[in-house]
Amino acid sequence: MSEEARMPQAVLVAAFEGWNDACQAATNVVRYLVGRYESREIRHISCDGYYDYQVARPMICHAAGYANLIWPQTTFYQIVLDDTHQLFAQIAPEPNYRWRSYCSESLAIAEELDVHQIVTLGSMFSDCPHTRPLPLSVSDGTCQCEGDKEYNGPVGIPTVLDVAAADQGFAHASMWVSIPQYLGSDECAAGTMRLLEALGKRIGFDFDMGDLPAKSDHWKAQASVLVRCNDQLADYVNHLEHDYDLKQQAAAQASLGAPQAEQLVKEAEDFLRNMDQ
Incomplete structure (x- = not known):
């Protein structure tokens, strides 16, 4: 067993930037956990062969007089929640090419880390009001645990990874939160909170929400001002x-x-x- 996976029942949480990440509500779950708890980078997947650089462009960063190119890549984190709970997290821009190979490489890393369960996260724009709890859909391939109907239609990399995980025998779940489409693309802390609450329920852990409730209230207040005008x-x-x-x-x-x-x-x-x- 690897050093990173000594704790039992390891869970891998995966979120991807782009089409599956309305208002960054899904990827901000990973960013929040990495910033809130003890964490470290443990694995990467190279960008080569998976990205169209005219879509997912590299970034240039100047430091100490030198120019550095930062290429899109997949990063895996180990996140220690407390003495008995840990998570692994995967975050990346949605790949443009070779999704089957990408999922195979992701699941190979999950096996290497002795992951027991894979949870994919997503957020989407929908017709829902900001004044009510944001709709949440949670499924594990055998039942629709929350949400009123199964989705049929185009899918992104979270769904493809979820299906691949099921095919390889991983315990798995997919969690999606709906974001009011009339509010644009600003970050939505309320959506991130909904996903964190669902994830905590899934793994039996109460996350420290930190400043998310205050940010969520601010988001709702701004939305209410927009509606009144x-x-x-x-x-x-x-x-x-x-x-x-x-x-x-x-x-x-x-x-x-x-x-x-x-x-x-x-x-x-x-x-x-x-x-x-």
Whole structure:
């Protein structure tokens, strides 16, 4: 067993910049953990062959009078949470080429570190209000643990890695948070918090949220100011809130088997149908 994997039930958390990372909510989970807890870089995957440098461009950095090129790459971290909990984390720009080979190389490192479980993170823009808990979808390939339906459609590297992990026999989970699409691309601490809470629940650990709650409140306050200054946007958000609340009420009633559930579901369907007209 490698030195980095002495603690039992090691978990690898993976997040990727780009299409799968609305408002950096997913990759900021890894950045937050690396900055908050004892961590160190332990592995890398070379950029060569995986990136289109006109899309994921190298960066130049000047230090001590010398120019250094920083190429896109994959970095693996060991993060020690306490005496009995640790994580491994993988962060990278989404590769442009050879996804199968990239996932094989990633999973080979996971095996080398004696990883037991792989958790992929993602964030996406969606029609949801900032005034309610951000929608969260958590699945492990056998059940939809949270969220109201399975996704069908185009996928990014987190989903490909998740499927590859399942094929190789790893315990695995995929966690996605939805971000209000009307708020643009600024960082969303509320989305990062939702993913951290879900990850903590998954591994049985309460993360120190640090300044994330304050940043989340600031994000919501800024969003509320934006909505108050735009009547059309305010009306749109009101529709989203009404839709969200109806779905929550229907889900609560359905869980009790009450006859009112059918009526609430019908109201939600009628409301959505009217929005499309």
